[in-house]
Amino acid sequence: MPETASLSAIQDSPFARKLAAFVKLSDLDLTAMSDLYRRRRRFAVGVDMIHQGQTNQSAYVVASGWACSYKILPGGSRQIVDIQIPGDFLGLRSVLFRTADHNVEPITLVQASEVKQRDLLNTFSQTPRLATAVLWAASRDEAMVVEHLVDIGRRSATERMAHFLLELGARLRLVGLGTRAGYLCPMSQYLLADALGLSAVHVNRVLRELREEGMLTFQKGRVVFDDYDALVEMAGFDRTYLDQDGPLLL
Amino acid sequence: MPETASLSAIQDSPFARKLAAFVKLSDLDLTAMSDLYRRRRRFAVGVDMIHQGQTNQSAYVVASGWACSYKILPGGSRQIVDIQIPGDFLGLRSVLFRTADHNVEPITLVQASEVKQRDLLNTFSQTPRLATAVLWAASRDEAMVVEHLVDIGRRSATERMAHFLLELGARLRLVGLGTRAGYLCPMSQYLLADALGLSAVHVNRVLRELREEGMLTFQKGRVVFDDYDALVEMAGFDRTYLDQDGPLLL
DNA sequence: CAGCCGGACTGATCTGGATCAGCAATCGGA
DNA sequence: TCCGATTGCTGATCCAGATCAGTCCGGCTG
Numbered sequence: 001m002p003e004t005a006s007l008s009a010i011q012d013s014p015f016a017r018k019l020a021a022f023v024k025l026s027d028l029d030l031t032a033m034s035d036l037y038r039r040r041r042r043f044a045v046g047v048d049m050i051h052q053g054q055t056n057q058s059a060y061v062v063a064s065g066w067a068c069s070y071k072i073l074p075g076g077s078r079q080i081v082d083i084q085i086p087g088d089f090l091g092l093r094s095v096l097f098r099t100a101d102h103n104v105e106p107i108t109l110v111q112a113s114e115v116k117q118r119d120l121l122n123t124f125s126q127t128p129r130l131a132t133a134v135l136w137a138a139s140r141d142e143a144m145v146v147e148h149l150v151d152i153g154r155r156s157a158t159e160r161m162a163h164f165l166l167e168l169g170a171r172l173r174l175v176g177l178g179t180r181a182g183y184l185c186p187m188s189q190y191l192l193a194d195a196l197g198l199s200a201v202h203v204n205r206v207l208r209e210l211r212e213e214g215m216l217t218f219q220k221g222r223v224v225f226d227d228y229d230a231l232v233e234m235a236g237f238d239r240t241y242l243d244q245d246g247p248l249l250l
Numbered sequence: 251m252p253e254t255a256s257l258s259a260i261q262d263s264p265f266a267r268k269l270a271a272f273v274k275l276s277d278l279d280l281t282a283m284s285d286l287y288r289r290r291r292r293f294a295v296g297v298d299m300i301h302q303g304q305t306n307q308s309a310y311v312v313a314s315g316w317a318c319s320y321k322i323l324p325g326g327s328r329q330i331v332d333i334q335i336p337g338d339f340l341g342l343r344s345v346l347f348r349t350a351d352h353n354v355e356p357i358t359l360v361q362a363s364e365v366k367q368r369d370l371l372n373t374f375s376q377t378p379r380l381a382t383a384v385l386w387a388a389s390r391d392e393a394m395v396v397e398h399l400v401d402i403g404r405r406s407a408t409e410r411m412a413h414f415l416l417e418l419g420a421r422l423r424l425v426g427l428g429t430r431a432g433y434l435c436p437m438s439q440y441l442l443a444d445a446l447g448l449s450a451v452h453v454n455r456v457l458r459e460l461r462e463e464g465m466l467t468f469q470k471g472r473v474v475f476d477d478y479d480a481l482v483e484m485a486g487f488d489r490t491y492l493d494q495d496g497p498l499l500l
Numbered sequence: 501c502a503g504c505c506g507g508a509c510t511g512a513t514c515t516g517g518a519t520c521a522g523c524a525a526t527c528g529g530a
Numbered sequence: 531t532c533c534g535a536t537t538g539c540t541g542a543t544c545c546a547g548a549t550c551a552g553t554c555c556g557g558c559t560g
Contacts, residue, residue: 022346071400074486079403081396093389096272101393101491121382128378132371135385139343142392143351146331149399150321153329153447157547188507197403199548204509219508236324241351407517438537449518454539469538 010034014087014175015061019133032127037061039114043106050091050104057094058114062086065110066186069102070194080195082145083107083168083187087175089137095120108186143241152197155235160196161206162235165216165223170239182216182224260284264337264425265311269383282377287311289364293356300341300354307344308364312336315360316436319352320444330445332395333357333418333437337425339387345370358436393491402447405485410446411456412485415466415473420489432466432474 010016010030019025025033040063043049049067050057067084069091081102084090094100095117124131147167151160168185172178189207193200210216215231217224225231260266260280269275275283290313293299299317300307317334319341331352334340344350345367374381397417401410418435422428439457443450460466465481467474475481 071396073400073404075404077404079400081399093393096386096389097393097491099490102396124382124385125378128375128381131378131381131385132374135374135381135388136346138385138388138392139346142388142395143343143347145392145395145399146321146352149331149395149402150323150329152399152403154323154325154327189509190507200507201510201549202547205547208509240349241347439539440537450537451519451540452517455517458539 007031007034010037013037013061013063015089017175018087019130019137022136023129023133025130025133029127029130029133032123032130036115036119036123037113039116041112041114043067043110043112045106045108048103048105049110049112050094050100050102052100052103055099056117057091057100058116059089059091059095059120060112060114062088062090063111063113065112066107067104067110068107068191068195069104071102078194079197080191082141082148083195085168085171085175086177089134089141092134092138092141107191140242147241157196157198157202157206158209159235160198161192161203161210162215162231163237164192164196165218166225166231166235166237167239167242169223169225170242174242180225180228182222184221185218185223186221257281257284260287263287263311263313265339268337268424269380269387272386273379273383275380275383279377279380279383282373282380286365286369286373287363289366291362291364293317293360293362295356295358298353298355299360299362300344300350300352302350302353305349306367307341307350308366309339309341309345309370310362310364312338312340313361313363315362316357317354317360318357318441318445319354321352328444329447330441332391332398333445335418335421335425336427339384339391342384342388342391357441390492397491407446407448407452407456408459409485410448411442411453411460412465412481413487414442414446415468416475416481416485416487417489417492419473419475420492424492430475430478432472434471435468435473436471 007027007030010033011020016025016030016033041060049060050069052071062084064086067090068080069082069084070078070080072078084104090104090112091100093102095115124134144167147163151163155163165185169178169183172183173180177183189203190200193203196203198206207218211218214226215234216226231237257277257280260283261270266275266280266283291310299310300319302321312334314336317340318330319332319334320328320330322328334354340354340362341350343352345365374384394417397413401413405413415435419428419433422433423430427433437445439453440450442448443453446453448456457468461468464476465484466476481487
């Protein structure tokens, strides 16, 4: 039964797992989703996946690896807007808009399924339930961007760092890549700085302080939560926006 | 022909105009949209439209007036995430998620059409084209939040202010509420501060500097662009993410 | 092997914007 | 008509985080 086999393979993908939290996907939905999954591509570090200003870009669903979406300012500084981990949709806006309004680059080697504009829109018109699920996933991403905005606007550097690493940890746990104890994080301090709106120097100091206070240790590509509850308290971290599944069983 | 009349009335609403920029809406779509429009409500200043943590909230389409969505931090400070003006969707996330993750309060008297969760999801499953259009509108909103994030993360207070007021002006122009010369803006300096991640005191200074440099004047609830081009240059404002219509004519 | 490069890390100094404190004008309500 | 609330506005002071200017270490390359 090759068909059944492929269906269950899709069902187990991080992306399907995420969407299934929101709506119950029928076999029809899953089949439609498998059409989106056909083209698998690899991106090495340094090769942009999506480039600002270019037209007719594709979107991708990340299968493995980390990427980040960012914007460059005229002055040369950049702001990382979001981190993409396995199971995340990426570049949806660059498909819906004529020209991409941001860049996406891999942080590690990334394997991702390419989703062409046509395929996406066809899928939407044929399986509205899937469309709604994608809208939900997009809203979840927006909620993360909003939280990131609050981070940068109103939290101190230390709170910001803690909140950011906690959120990342919670997201990784949802796809089985982390625990309450910690996770592997391939981000350099320079990347953290670009994400948090800080200088790399200050990132270093903040990480040292957190370590010295016994809150968390980020060394050698590994985040360890030394005192999870204290971190949550200090950062004002509320994860409901990440893992509350929708109430909607169309 | 009451039916035709009502259809064309819907077609002329700011919301329909915005969506029509993306997909060509059929009569069926417009009729479905009119179902969403039935319940008209008014909100006075001080009456929250959406409250963080509450469940089963409705969404709204703003017909007239200004509102803002914001988050409150444990420490008491708040961050305004987005401003809603006529034609904007509001509270979409609070419908798709079980509990609202943000607040929305009116800045002026707001008139808005209430959109119930059921109605929205029914509409999506029956008119996928409309669903795609709403996804597009949501993506446009996300693009604005992203730009806001870059504002706060990487722009100086002056650039931030200029960029924010320019974006607002561009949005208002799209719905016929402003010109290249300026617009009426009911936001107090305190609101601006909460939106821009600044203190009210500093907002005042920045506005004074912009005025003294002959860039823009914000007084008595009116924004006047004294030197539009210089402002755009200084703030690095690129409006493509606002008014590029989509390429998609399903 | 030397030379190089990228990332972690540190101290010294500078500054943008916060905070504190207070005045003036406007407005709506009793 | 006066009172209290709100908003605009300003000066003085303080501090979080930027910037500058490096060192140190490990891995890669010629």
